[in-house]
Amino acid sequence: MSITSKSVSGQVPKSAFAIGYLTLVVLVFGDALFAQEYLYLTPSWLAWYGAAAIALAGSAYFFFKADWRRVFRQIPIELSLLIALMLGSVLWSNYPSQTISSFLIQAGVVMAALFFIAVFSWRQIFNLFANTIRGIIFAALGYELLLSILSLMAQASVLGVDENLFQSIRNIGQVPDGRTIDDLLLRNSFMGSWALMGLITFLIEFAIEKRHKYLTVVSILLAIVTIVLSGSAGIVFATVAVGLAGLVSLLAEGKDRDTRHRYYRIAWAISGTAGFVVLIFRRVVFEFLGKSPDMTHRTYIWKSVFNLVSERPVEGWGFTGVWVPGVEPFSGLIVINGIEYFQAHNSYLEIALQLGAVGLVLFLILLTRTFIKTWRLGVHHSHVLYLWPLLLFVTQLIRGITESRLLVQSAMFMVIIFAIKSYDPEEMLEKNSKKPKLEAMRKRPMTKMKRR
Template identity: 60%
Template sequence: MPLTLMNTAKTTTGKGWQPQVFAYLALLTLIAGDSLFAEDYIRPNLVWSVWLVIALTSLAGCIYFLLKADWFRVLRQIPIELALLLALMIGSSPWSAYASDTVSGFIIQIGVTAIALFFAAVFSWREILKIFANAIRIIIFGSFAVELFTSSFKGLLPKLVSGVDPAIEVAFAQSGHLFDGGRIQGLLGNANLVAAWALIGVITFAIEIGITKTSKVLSITSLAASVAMIAVSKSAGIIFASVAVLLAAVVSLLAEGKDKQTRHRYYRIAWSFAGVAMFFVLVFRRTVFDLLGKSPDMTHRSDIWRRVLSLISQRPLEGWGFTGVWVPGVKPYEGLVVINGEAYYQAHNAYLDIWLQLGAVGLVLFIVLLVRTFVKTWRLGVHHSNALYLWPLLVLITQLVRGITESRLLIQSAMMMLILFVVKSHDPEELLEANTTSTKRDRLEKLSKRPITRMLRR
């Protein structure tokens, strides 16, 4: 049974444990899909077969409970740019260089969209945060458990998974660095994926501490574990995303309750600071990345981007056709990026990747969708007195910044979260929790003065 971490949830449907079961199952399946698609594409073997069965089961349950909820309301909340983007994904099949893969990629995308609509229709923001919090705990503590085991019994786990799947064998062969200072791969077998979820965990557990009225011991422990996971996963992209999240959190707290002129002054200062910081990183990138233990080209990303831009230049308007992830063995992706004998199957930039696949029209629709969603979640986070509503804003910023160095925003859990935020940020005010006269800053100040022992008792 899922842990009950919060109360006073405002639901949009009747209560019941069954929708929560499918929510956890769907979310964890998407996260597992992130890991699988990071190394390979769907193939007829045991691992993929099990994943597909679980994915189809969870999808069927999500669709069932979506249809029992106020599904028509969430359909009306789909903005035109999202509808057009989805239409373009399947509409690109006539000129796609890989039409069958475009169709299969679109089918996967529709499944991801259905899961996002299920979350938006069935659960309140508070319930969604609880579901994500418990799922992230599985990732974080499970990752430490895997690394502890592989570090203590080096070579044993790779032998246990030998013959299961080549990608899984490689992933676990790279684990076991908890005590030697190397990058840990964790439960997902990928340091960047684990780091991204750790940052989302920091956001989630920090907000959970602020809005939970019961004991905060689990939230505080989870927050500390997430911070530690970011440190040991050593992902430069997540370090930059963490800075962006911190800046957004500070500005949103300062702007709450202020008049329009003051808010906009804060925004101008924040954007100026961000611009100067980006300029500094670009000019002194060698020094900055040396400090982060990375190469100045961000681990070959500049080379990857040059090759992707060269491919884009051949079809700048219409793109090569939607596929989500690059499919191994399919031209033009097969052999496009091979560095030191290792093949790469993503552009390592979500914005270049969407341009590559859907052309300039798709890129414009995608950017408009992101900007509108950012504005909606920003207004929700700033104008509402409950810290709960900072969660979609800060998680969205994580994904937007992460999209600069990774293409994961276009697939599986990241795309599901994006569509969830796109749709649910349009919820009418009566579905939100009540505003209060005290601001988030007031409650944060009170919380900071409370002894830690008292927080653990409550």
């Protein structure tokens, strides 16, 4: 029996959902692992390889049992060309073996995204993300709480807990540069970005779900706590951008074309003015956010990478996704205060480095068309659910200004889903009442909002 997601009520086996959750977990932990090292044979990597193999096999199985031909027909040509360029760059790559291994990983990401597109409806994808992100945030904060309790117990020598036990638990999963799990969980943009996506998801969940409101409210609060603890300036800017996009999309819905476009012009003017003000007064802005005016050495990193791009401006140095330690030209390229950096800290500069001007143009076309499609979906459909792909996509676009992950792993996974699934026909979407979202939410009885 074939699997189909032609309607929002299509039956999907529980085993497919299990593979879906496993796939998201593999992608999240892959983000964390690749941010620190590249394809090692440590226990954490071996566990990841095994889980990734199961997720990939399951994704392929369910994809080809679904309406895979329809999905192939919906793939934008620029996405196909971009993926082909990643593989083709092996012909001129400065590191051909790493290009091949990186492309195989990217092919796995593509397969996983195609599986989600073919098998699940938008609501099912939304629920998969909501529950996974909730688990990530709860686990991260729970681990931090455990460490805090153990630290207090060690200081007071309670129940035999001493400093050695505390440090042994804290050092679980220590990476080669000396950082520990709690350093990676909350104190960087990695968790901040997932928390922001969680905040978006949980707010929409609160608007569309009639049950389990208390769990959603708790999730919203914990997502905010995680964003604050991450201390990431990039996430602050992404939050502002997402808020503006959400507000404009809600105000524009149901309006005539001229009114919508007037709102859009105002929004772009506000965004441009705000960006100019931040640029001019960046020292004051970043000091207020507790960051250095050069955005934690990013301006130096960007200059170094741009110099490298200028050596191969058209074709690039070859696809590698994340930089591979010990490989030229990345090895020793950026060393700050004795720490070696292995990313351009800008997704758009990163793709220019790896795939040249050709790859950058294809990538920008893909992002532009996907933004337009998700915007139209979010504005023209009355269901609040369809704001979710738009707002998550905006999050990734803004995050790409200060991080290089938009081209690989979970971010690329989301880009592919949004780029292809936004072409789903009307009959595959939830019922469109044509009533604007703001009007529908205002008229919704409070008894229903409170009912579990």
